[in-house]
Amino acid sequence: MxxxxxxxxxxxxxxxxxxxxxxxxxxxxxxxxxxxxxxxxxxxxxxxxxxxxxxxxxxxxxxxxxxxxxxxxxxxxxxxxxxxxxxxxxxxxxxxxxxxxxxxxxxxxxxxxxxxxxxxxxxxxxxxxxxxxxxxxxxxxxxxxxxxxxxxxxxxxEPAVMGKSAAPSLGDDPKPAAKPKPQKVPVDFIAKVIDDLSDEDGWASLRVLGQNITKIRPAFDPRLYGFKKLSELLKAQQRRFEMQEHGTSGGRMLYVRNRQGKKGEK
The missing domain is CATH 3.40.50.1010 (5'-nuclease)
Structure with missing residues (x-):
């Protein structure tokens, strides 16, 4: 084990x-x-x-x-x-x-x-x-x-051989790597996970949010949507999500809330 x-x-x-x-x-x-x-x-x-x-x-x-x-x-x-x-x-x-x-x-x-x-x-x-x-x-x-x-x-x-360009080996990818086109951010999915984790005021820990998203969707990665981190992705969706830094016994931590969720409504 x-x-x-x-x-x-x-x-x-x-x-x-x-x-x-x-x-x-x-x-x-x-x-x-x-x-x-x-x-x-x-x-x-x-x-x-x-x-x-x-x-x-x-x-x-x-x-x-x-x-x-x-x-x-x-x-x-x-x-x-x-x-x-x-x-x-x-x-x-x-x-x-x-x-x-x-x-x-x-x-x-x-x-x-x-x-x-x-x-x-x-x-x-x-x-x-x-x-x-x-x-x-x-x-x-x-x-x-x-x-x-x-x-x-x-x-x-590939090195040139006898004045000619060497052919790529079988199984190798001869094409240059293309930057993947960003996918559409699954805001509804993220919002649902936030609602499931949030407290009475609608706030959920960003760290716990990231862990639970990965458990549900192992392939979820902010880089698929054009962002390096989950926090950057959420900040770019300001109409849907709100972020704040809260103090805890372990220091300062980021929290997120779904603006349109039942728990986030005022």
Whole structure:
């Protein structure tokens, strides 16, 4: 079971990457994001490294101390990488050395793995593209879409060979990362959560609000809507939400109220 003597930032995490279903362009943003949640004690990436299809990943493994795990494709058309990653995850689970896992893939085959890890009391952070099936997203405690992580990534420049531009390796994404278009802010959803948490005067703690939103929607992220933080998102919706700083025994904390909610009406 997970240790109880750790803070979120000191949690020991096992990072397991499905190279067949994750672009190398996310690597910088990936580990910067993981650092917010804990220490990446184990960094492993799974795939068949004998072929050219994982060329982009090979270029960044050493720089980020990622251990490549070789998995041969024994049968054409069958992905044995998933099985190898799942077996390793269970082996690491039973060492009882980790507080959480980071599963990097857009493949729904890892849905049951995420559920099993959570059953053991561990925190599961998922990382995948927006096309990731909803069951895998819902099986994680928190899910981060990788389009956010690669928005500022610089496209790798392939060296020219014999006077011609080198063709991209199979499986690599040759297109530069495009900044994702901000989605519409789900104000009604946020308002409902505030109303469920608020006190008699309609106020809810911003910290508790963020925690509950993530529990309900693991993929919720202010960056999807063009904001770095939840507080910035709420401040931009002044017609719907009101924010104040209240003093508590633990210091100053931000609180938010739904202006249109029953509890917020005067």
């Amino acid at each position: 997970a240790r109880n003597d750790t803070t979120p930032q000191s949690q020991h995490l096992a990072v397991l990457i499905d190279a067949d279903n994750a672009p190398a362009a996310i690597v910088e943003g990936l580990f910067e994001e993981i650092a917010k949640y804990g220490i990446a004690s184990v960094r492993r990436i799974y795939g068949d490294w004998t072929g050219p299809q994982l060329g982009k990943w090979k270029q960044v493994l050493l720089d980020h101390s990622i251990q490549p795990m070789q998995q041969f494709a024994y049968t054409k058309g069958k992905n044995s990488t998933d099985s190898s990653l799942i077996i390793d995850a269970m082996d690491l689970l039973y060492t009882r050395r980790f507080d959480g896992f980071c599963l990097v893939s857009s493949d729904s085959d890892f849905t049951r793995l995420a559920m099993r890890l959570r059953e053991e009391g561990l925190t599961v952070y998922g990382f995948g593209e927006e096309k990731t099936p909803k069951p895998f997203v819902a099986a994680c405690d928190k899910f981060i879409y990788t389009e956010i992580l690669r928005a500022d990534a610089e496209p790798a420049v």
